[in-house]
Amino acid sequence: xxxxxxxxxxxxxxxxxxxxxxxxxxxxxxxxxxxxxxxxxxxxxxxxxxxxxxxxxxxxxxxxxxxxxxxxxxxxxxxxxxxxxxxxxxxxxxxxxxxxxxxxxxxxxxxxxxxxxxxxxxxxxxxxxxxxxxxxxxxxxxxxxxxxxxxxxxxxxxxxxxxxxxxxxxxxxxxxxxxxxxxxxxxxxxxxxxxxxxxxxxxxxxxxxxxxxxxxxxxxxxxxxxxxxxxxxxxxxxxxxxxxxxxxxxxxxxxxxxxxxxxxxxxxxxxxxxxxxxxxxxxxxxxxxxxxxxxxxxxxxxxxxxxxxxxxxxxxxxxxxxxxxxxxxxxxxxxxxxxxxxxxxxxxxxxxxxxxxxxx
Ligand SMILES: [Zn+2]
Numbered sequence: 001x002x003x004x005x006x007x008x009x010x011x012x013x014x015x016x017x018x019x020x021x022x023x024x025x026x027x028x029x030x031x032x033x034x035x036x037x038x039x040x041x042x043x044x045x046x047x048x049x050x051x052x053x054x055x056x057x058x059x060x061x062x063x064x065x066x067x068x069x070x071x072x073x074x075x076x077x078x079x080x081x082x083x084x085x086x087x088x089x090x091x092x093x094x095x096x097x098x099x100x101x102x103x104x105x106x107x108x109x110x111x112x113x114x115x116x117x118x119x120x121x122x123x124x125x126x127x128x129x130x131x132x133x134x135x136x137x138x139x140x141x142x143x144x145x146x147x148x149x150x151x152x153x154x155x156x157x158x159x160x161x162x163x164x165x166x167x168x169x170x171x172x173x174x175x176x177x178x179x180x181x182x183x184x185x186x187x188x189x190x191x192x193x194x195x196x197x198x199x200x201x202x203x204x205x206x207x208x209x210x211x212x213x214x215x216x217x218x219x220x221x222x223x224x225x226x227x228x229x230x231x232x233x234x235x236x237x238x239x240x241x242x243x244x245x246x247x248x249x250x251x252x253x254x255x256x257x258x259x260x261x262x263x264x265x266x267x268x269x270x271x272x273x274x275x276x277x278x279x280x281x282x283x284x285x286x287x288x289x290x291x292x293x294x295x296x297x298x299x300x301x302x303x304x305x306x307x308x309x310x311x312x313x314x315x316x317x318x319x320x321x322x323x324x325x326x327x328x329x330x331x332x333x334x335x336x337x338x339x340x341x342x343x344x345x346x347x348x349x350x351x352x353x354x355x356x357x358x359x360x
Contacts, residue, residue, distance in 0.1 A: 011049075011050045016072070017075070024076070025083070027087070030084055040076055041073060041076060041080075047076075051066075051069055054066050119360075121349075121357060123333060123337060123349055126340070129257065131210065134234065137253065137256070140209045140210075142191055142209045143213060144188070144191035144211065146213065146214055148182070148184075152193050153186060153189075154166060157189050157193065157272060157313060158273050159272045165271075169186035170219070171184070172184040172217075185213075186215060187215050187233070188212070188231045189328075189330070191211040192211065192317075193316065195207055196237065196319055197318060199237070200318045205237055206237055207236065207326075209235055210234040211232065212232040213230065213231065213232075214228060215229055215231050216229075221347055226346050226350060228350070229334050229346075230332065230334050231330055231332055232333055233329065234249075234328065234329050235327075235328045238326070239323070239325065243308060249327070249329070250264045250266070250306060251264050254282050258340065261288055262282050263282065263283050264280050264283075265281050266278035266280050267279050267281065269305060269307075271305055271307055273313050273328070274328060276307055277305065278307055279304070280302075280304055281302050282300070282301055282339075283300065283301075284300060285340060303335065304330050304332070305329070305330055305331070306330070307327065308325065308326065308327050309326035309327060334346055334349050337349065
């Protein structure tokens with residue numbers, strides 16, 4: 001009967017209570033709940049308006065209707081208070097959560113997310129592929145230190161102090177011992193000297209080895225230069241080797257790695273540690289020799305350097321240049337990856353951006 005008395009007025013208390021509970025439940029922050037509370041219980045609320053209109057009712061109806069409105073207000077206030085306590089707790093723990101890494105949650109999240117399998121970096125996979133080609137050709141793989149003495153990096157390679165060729169290898173020196181005696185190696189060539197010394201000591205010449213590794217030069221990074229880069233060098237020491245053996249080795253490698261349609265050519269050049277020396281080009285991998293923008297219309301791309309081991313280098317390593325002959329070659333692994341996979345900017349290889357790396 002009480003309901004009837006109010007229903008005849010401005011509001012339907014059953015509908016108002018249902019609507020109010022829905023609005024309270026829909027508030028997802030204490031701030032939103034404050035607004036809901038003002039709408040439901042404030043001076044301009046339907047409830048307050050109904051209260052004001054009680055005076056228009058006859059005394060008996062007014063009493064029961066008033067009690068009904070007060071009960072409804074009390075119930076809504078209780079529900080709002082409970083909701084506010086819950087939202088406050090959520091908000092507090094969200095703040096705490098932001099400051100604290102819950103490892104159990106991370107693990108659970110990891111279990112829920114399907115695992116994505118990673119793979120080797122493009123430089124590593126290129127290095128591995130190059131090693132495979134050379135191993136198949138009968139070479140062994142050797143490594144050496146990245147911090148080298150001046151002797152191994154320069155002097156033993158026929159680059160004495162103040163030699164103008166040092167200008168080709170602007171270098172990073174380490175601040176240890178005598179100034180400018182320990183250098184981040186500027187090429188993998190020092191490993192050749194170490195190999196030759198070890199082979200002399202062990203009496204194990206001939207040598208057929210490749211030496212892949214990281215090198216450093218004080219280059220400003222741009223699309224085709226990096227201050228840290230990867231090189232692979234090869235050295236062969238045996239009796240009676242000629243330039244034809246060198247050219248044949250490079251041609252065999254080029255076809256094996258880049259494919260049978262890619263060939264090599266040698267151009268005369270100068271390196272302190274080889275005599276005679278050559279730079280070697282390969283068929284442009286973009287146009288296959290027809291001529292394009294990448295190869296400046298020549299159909300060739302420069303890949304590396306090579307030559308017959310200089311007798312002065314053999315002397316430094318303790319090998320008799322009258323008995324033994326040798327050839328060496330080297331090129332950039334990064335540049336190889338760039339050519340084979342058409343990477344526009346070498347800096348991508350250092351940036352570890354998975355959107356780039358995922359493509360290979
Ligand atoms: Zn081309």
